[in-house]
Amino acid sequence: MDITIHATFLPHDDPDASLAFYRDALGFEVRDDVGYDGMRWITVGPAGQPGTSIVLEPPAVDPGITDDERRTVTEMMAKGSYASIILATADLDGAFERLRDSGAEVVQEPTRQPYGVRDCAFRDPAGNHIRINEIR
Numbered sequence: 001m002d003i004t005i006h007a008t009f010l011p012h013d014d015p016d017a018s019l020a021f022y023r024d025a026l027g028f029e030v031r032d033d034v035g036y037d038g039m040r041w042i043t044v045g046p047a048g049q050p051g052t053s054i055v056l057e058p059p060a061v062d063p064g065i066t067d068d069e070r071r072t073v074t075e076m077m078a079k080g081s082y083a084s085i086i087l088a089t090a091d092l093d094g095a096f097e098r099l100r101d102s103g104a105e106v107v108q109e110p111t112r113q114p115y116g117v118r119d120c121a122f123r124d125p126a127g128n129h130i131r132i133n134e135i136r
Contacts, residue, residue, distance in 0.1 A: 005052060007043070010083050010128050011059035011073070015040040017125035018056045025102035026087075028054070054085065059126075077127045080107075084129035092134035096120045110134070 012018040022028045022044045031053055032043040039061065045053040059077060060070040076082035089095045096110050099122050107121035107129065118134040 007053040007055050008085060009055045009057050010085060010124070010126070011077060012040075012042070012056040012124075012126045013059060013074075013077065014125055015042055015056070018042060021102070021104060021124045022054070022056065025099050025104055027098075080123050080127040080129055082127065084131065086131045086133060088133045088135050090135045092118060092120060092132060095132055 019030070019042060022042075023030055027047065028044040029047050030042065030044055031050075032041070034041045039058040040056075041058070042056040043053050044056065059082075060073040065073075073082060092110050100106055105123040107123055108119075110118060110120045112118045118136075119131055121129065121131045124130055
C-alpha cells in the first residue's frame with residue numbers, strides 16, 4: 001500500500017498572525033487562501049514538498065459542534081492544549097533562532113530529550129504546539 005500524508009488541519013483565530021508565523025517565520029509557501037462567510041482557510045506547506053500541506057482553519061466551524069464544544073475548543077486553544085504538529089529540520093539551531101527572533105512564543109529551547117531526539121518547541125499565534133525535531 002502506498003499512502004502519504006497529504007494535509008493536516010490546525011485551527012487559527014487570526015489569519016494574518018498565522019500567515020506571519022507559517023509564511024514569514026517558518027518560510028512555508030502559501031498554497032491557497034480561501035474566504036467564505038467571514039472566515040479564512042489558508043493552506044501552507046514547505047517549499048519543495050508540494051504534496052504535504054497544513055490547512056489553517058477557523059476553529060470549530062463544523063455545523064455538528066455545539067456551542068459548549070466550541071467554547072471548550074476555544075479554551076483549549078488559549079491554553080495551547082488543543083492541537084499540535086511535529087516538524088523536522090537538519091538545522092534545529094538555525095530554525096530555533098529564526099522563530100525566536102520572529103517573536104514566536106518559545107516553549108522549549110533546543111534540548112536533547114531522554115528518548116534520544118533533540119528538539120525545540122513553540123506555540124503558533126493560535127496556541128498550537130509546534131515541536132521541531134532535529135534530523136540526524
